[in-house]
Amino acid sequence: xxxxxxxxxxxxxxxxxxxxxxxxxxxxxxxxxxxxKPAHAVYTLPEVWHHGRxxxxxxxxxxxxxxxxxxxxxxxxxxxxxxxxxxxDCWLDLVxxxxxxxxxxxxx
Numbered sequence: 001x002x003x004x005x006x007x008x009x010x011x012x013x014x015x016x017x018x019x020x021x022x023x024x025x026x027x028x029x030x031x032x033x034x035x036x037k038p039a040h041a042v043y044t045l046p047e048v049w050h051h052g053r054x055x056x057x058x059x060x061x062x063x064x065x066x067x068x069x070x071x072x073x074x075x076x077x078x079x080x081x082x083x084x085x086x087x088x089d090c091w092l093d094l095v096x097x098x099x100x101x102x103x104x105x106x107x108x
Contacts, residue, residue: 031084
């Protein structure tokens with residue numbers, strides 16, 4: 001990678017540099033399909049993402065302390081908790097189509 005301005009690197013260029021340098025890329029297993037994906041390519045449930053943003057704002061002093069994520073509500077809605085991660089295909093199926101790993105509708 002030969003660029004004069006290193007501040008304009010793309011994600012692909014950075015990942016290529018990591019691979020070429022022989023550095024290990026952390027991987028996580030999708031909670032639905034079980035495939036291992038790079039840690040930067042897995043997703044959490046929308047409620048977890050939203051909570052993380054609220055915690056960050058709280059830590060910056062820009063928002064009140066958020067309430068904890070309601071794990072039971074997520075389990076009822078999706079069949080998964082805040083500790084589960086998903087590849088993009090499984091995440092889209094889960095969040096947009098309203099089905100979880102057993103093919104059961106999450107609609108009420």
